[in-house]
Amino acid sequence: MDMKHYMLTLGQTAKKASKVLANAESKQKNQALVAIASEIETKQAHLLEENQKDLEAGETNGLDSALLDRLALNPERIAGMAEGLRQITALKDPVGEITNLSYRPSGIQVGQMRVPLGVVAIIYESRPNVTADAAGLCLKSGNATILRGGSEAIYSNRAIATCIQTGLSQAGLPKEAVQVVATTDRAAVGELITLSSYVDILVPRGGKGLIERMSREATIPVIKHLDGVCHVYIDDKADKTKAIAIADNAKTQRYGTCNTMETLLVAEAIATEVLPELVEIYQNKGVELRACQKTRQIIQGIHAATELDWSTEYLAPILSIRIVTGLVQAIEHISQYGSGHTESIVTEDYSRARQFLRQVDSSSVMVNASTRFADGFEYGLGAEIGISTDKLHARGPVGVEGLTCLKFVVLGDGHIR
Amino acid sequence: MDMKHYMLTLGQTAKKASKVLANAESKQKNQALVAIASEIETKQAHLLEENQKDLEAGETNGLDSALLDRLALNPERIAGMAEGLRQITALKDPVGEITNLSYRPSGIQVGQMRVPLGVVAIIYESRPNVTADAAGLCLKSGNATILRGGSEAIYSNRAIATCIQTGLSQAGLPKEAVQVVATTDRAAVGELITLSSYVDILVPRGGKGLIERMSREATIPVIKHLDGVCHVYIDDKADKTKAIAIADNAKTQRYGTCNTMETLLVAEAIATEVLPELVEIYQNKGVELRACQKTRQIIQGIHAATELDWSTEYLAPILSIRIVTGLVQAIEHISQYGSGHTESIVTEDYSRARQFLRQVDSSSVMVNASTRFADGFEYGLGAEIGISTDKLHARGPVGVEGLTCLKFVVLGDGHIR
Numbered sequence: 030m031d032m033k034h035y036m037l038t039l040g041q042t043a044k045k046a047s048k049v050l051a052n053a054e055s056k057q058k059n060q061a062l063v064a065i066a067s068e069i070e071t072k073q074a075h076l077l078e079e080n081q082k083d084l085e086a087g088e089t090n091g092l093d094s095a096l097l098d099r100l101a102l103n104p105e106r107i108a109g110m111a112e113g114l115r116q117i118t119a120l121k122d123p124v125g126e127i128t129n130l131s132y133r134p135s136g137i138q139v140g141q142m143r144v145p146l147g148v149v150a151i152i153y154e155s156r157p158n159v160t161a162d163a164a165g166l167c168l169k170s171g172n173a174t175i176l177r178g179g180s181e182a183i184y185s186n187r188a189i190a191t192c193i194q195t196g197l198s199q200a201g202l203p204k205e206a207v208q209v210v211a212t213t214d215r216a217a218v219g220e221l222i223t224l225s226s227y228v229d230i231l232v233p234r235g236g237k238g239l240i241e242r243m244s245r246e247a248t249i250p251v252i253k254h255l256d257g258v259c260h261v262y263i264d265d266k267a268d269k270t271k272a273i274a275i276a277d278n279a280k281t282q283r284y285g286t287c288n289t290m291e292t293l294l295v296a297e298a299i300a301t302e303v304l305p306e307l308v309e310i311y312q313n314k315g316v317e318l319r320a321c322q323k324t325r326q327i328i329q330g331i332h333a334a335t336e337l338d339w340s341t342e343y344l345a346p347i348l349s350i351r352i353v354t355g356l357v358q359a360i361e362h363i364s365q366y367g368s369g370h371t372e373s374i375v376t377e378d379y380s381r382a383r384q385f386l387r388q389v390d391s392s393s394v395m396v397n398a399s400t401r402f403a404d405g406f407e408y409g410l411g412a413e414i415g416i417s418t419d420k421l422h423a424r425g426p427v428g429v430e431g432l433t434c435l436k437f438v439v440l441g442d443g444h445i446r
Numbered sequence: 447m448d449m450k451h452y453m454l455t456l457g458q459t460a461k462k463a464s465k466v467l468a469n470a471e472s473k474q475k476n477q478a479l480v481a482i483a484s485e486i487e488t489k490q491a492h493l494l495e496e497n498q499k500d501l502e503a504g505e506t507n508g509l510d511s512a513l514l515d516r517l518a519l520n521p522e523r524i525a526g527m528a529e530g531l532r533q534i535t536a537l538k539d540p541v542g543e544i545t546n547l548s549y550r551p552s553g554i555q556v557g558q559m560r561v562p563l564g565v566v567a568i569i570y571e572s573r574p575n576v577t578a579d580a581a582g583l584c585l586k587s588g589n590a591t592i593l594r595g596g597s598e599a600i601y602s603n604r605a606i607a608t609c610i611q612t613g614l615s616q617a618g619l620p621k622e623a624v625q626v627v628a629t630t631d632r633a634a635v636g637e638l639i640t641l642s643s644y645v646d647i648l649v650p651r652g653g654k655g656l657i658e659r660m661s662r663e664a665t666i667p668v669i670k671h672l673d674g675v676c677h678v679y680i681d682d683k684a685d686k687t688k689a690i691a692i693a694d695n696a697k698t699q700r701y702g703t704c705n706t707m708e709t710l711l712v713a714e715a716i717a718t719e720v721l722p723e724l725v726e727i728y729q730n731k732g733v734e735l736r737a738c739q740k741t742r743q744i745i746q747g748i749h750a751a752t753e754l755d756w757s758t759e760y761l762a763p764i765l766s767i768r769i770v771t772g773l774v775q776a777i778e779h780i781s782q783y784g785s786g787h788t789e790s791i792v793t794e795d796y797s798r799a800r801q802f803l804r805q806v807d808s809s810s811v812m813v814n815a816s817t818r819f820a821d822g823f824e825y826g827l828g829a830e831i832g833i834s835t836d837k838l839h840a841r842g843p844v845g846v847e848g849l850t851c852l853k854f855v856v857l858g859d860g861h862i863r
């Protein structure tokens with residue numbers, strides 16, 4: 030296979046399809062989403078068969094059990110994919126909305142219209158349900174999509190892609206609106222991330238290595254998601270009950286998600302009041318603690334945290350704890366070691382809450398709420414294509430609106446300068 | 447001078463100052479703007495002296511008269527700089543505004559807060575007034591700025607920078623909030639565009655070569671402004687008087703601006719009605735015409751346009767003209783040859799106007815208005831730091847709001863998942 034030619038064709042056909050999709054009515058896009066959902070349900074047996082091939086190859090290639098679990102489809106997961114697509118139909122169509130249309134002194138009327146970006150390329154690993162989720166969000170926002178899943182999921186992804194294309198055709202939309210890169214050749218990624226004439230944005234969903242490669246080699250803008258080193262700061266003006274509930278939930282509700290707290294900061298004046306109870310909770314749940322010197326003076330038998338701990342995203346039942354003098358030092362710590370993902374303050378103090386919200390430069394800043402709320406569904410975006418830790422374009426959870434941009438619209442009546 | 451070390455220090459001090467600026471109140475930022483304006487007026491004689499050094503060096507180095515004119519300061523231009531800064535005080539401060547703060551089913555309240563990007567680096571050529579304009583917009587939007595002007599304006603830029611820093615100090619803001627790269631060494635640009643730990647966004651204002659270098663070498667996101675190959679399409683349902691006024695104004699009001707029309711598209715059915723009158727207007731104003739075969743059958747003695755003409759930004763009294771079959775072919779032509787800057791349709795037809803607005807994928811789309819309106823001041827942004835032909839982040843004229851981003855704000859009362 031001539032990879033350059035293959036990827037170029039993929040890009041060109043996607044660009045062409047994107048023009049049809051950009052002008053498709055909401056009704057037609059929703060019909061396609063429903064048709065795809067039905068097709069995925071109808072083809073359940075086939076999807077499981079194809080997924081089985083991936084699983085067998087994965088076992089032969091020695092994938093670990095966590096990876097195999099993420100790769101596996103079952104009737105519940107297939108039903109979940111279909112349900113996710115149907116939920117996207119309920120989202121407001123962002124395309125074509127005109128805002129702030131107002132008259133200028135010159136007499137022209139100026140506003141902004143929300144339009145699709147064009148072609149979105151998504152590069153991801155393992156979980157085949159991303160294929161359906163991502164395609165659905167791009168479709169709703171009027172973008173064509175090129176999907177490049179991990180080689181370990183190639184049979185599953187191809188089978189899901191066939192369902193998607195069938196659904197698109199049933200709704201009268203071009204099947205090239207969603208295309209899956211049909212080869213496992215790694216050279217395809219290199220071609221894809223430099224197709225700047227045809228692809229408008231790259232969304233890498235995967236490990237650090239993948240995202241760093243994108244940043245280095247891509248000639249197309251990237252919606253980046255780097256580490257989630259999230260903090261909860263318990264202020265000395267905190268309500269103790271709220272503080273304990275939030276610090277517990279932010280760490281232990283799920284360990285492997287990017288919005289999980291990795292470092293707990295506690296104001297010195299409240300440390301002896303909240304830490305003993307919290308440490309007991311963590312230890313009962315099997316969370317390994319790594320703490321600063323001051324914490325270790327209050328609670329015996331905890332390992333010392335190293336400098337590296339403060340900037341580590343554990344994604345595991347491990348937590349680092351630091352006692353700080355107060356709000357200012359907490360904000361400094363977050364600024365120095367945080368990754369700009371999500372931070373929360375627990376306090377009943379009005380001015381400190383305001384100061385934290387304004388001064389902490391993260392994609393989500395919270396008062397008296399668990400960092401675990403930082404996701405597209407909880408924020409009402411419906412679903413998310415990723416969480417951006419970049420500042421440009423989209424910051425935080427990226428939903429259908431993050432896949433669009435605003436162009437200026439000018440209405441006149443023969444106006445000249 | 448150790449360039450790497452020098453630029454690193456510049457970046458680090460800018461980042462530090464950006465944190466102060468991000469939290470500065472509107473009043474203090476406005477005080478700084480007024481103080482800088484006064485200082486520029488007070489130091490008029492000194493600015494003219496320093497500018498004279500640049501002009502003499504420019505003459506010695508054989509700069510052409512157009513460049514020397516752009517480089518020159520005079521009392522009017524200095525007054526203009528000061529006035530521009532005072533106008534920026536009247537703009538609404540975008541920083542800290544919270545929008546869409548609403549309750550979610552979980553009980554948390556979610557909204558978005560507008561915050562500065564951080565450190566903005568601006569790389570530009572010739573005109574020293576950009577130094578004051580750009581610094582003013584960045585200051586208002588709470589960003590620190592690193593300015594790298596052309597080497598031909600180094601004395602002028604340094605002198606303006608001193609005025610800016612004096613004004614900042616008078617208002618109690620760190621003078622590192624606006625820094626001018628004090629060396630003409632070209633290696634400084636290479637360092638600046640890869641300072642990704644300290645600089646959040648690059649704004650190149652200059653020729654194509656500069657912008658292409660940014661796209662190639664920069665490791666920091668760039669607000670790009672490429673060509674402005676703007677179109678006016680005269681539909682066969684156009685009002686003839688409006689069509690002629692707009693096609694005249696869009697080309698001849700100013701030749702060297704990026705929002706000037708470079709190609710005129712005319713529907714076949716109205717060509718003989720409007721073209722003879724328009725051609726006479728253009729020829730009387732000394733505009734060279736290059737036209738398609740059909741146009742040349744209606745109007746004798748016009749040069750034939752080559753394929754290259756359709757994608758050329760002349761920035762000069764030259765215009766290419768093409769007769770198209772109608773709206774569909776006009777949109778196809780724009781899609782194929784346009785640069786995504788600004789396009790206008792002249793028509794009285796409701797459906798065609800709507801179709802043009804929706805289907806033309808440019809940063810500004812217009813109905814019955816001259817393309818010359820596409821700028822920040824006319825759109826009510828107050829001023830602009832550039833016009834983005836990118837789709838990501840900011841599209842079209844970029845004002846203070848384009849120098850900010852939105853972070854999520856979550857307010858709870860002990861809420862957990």
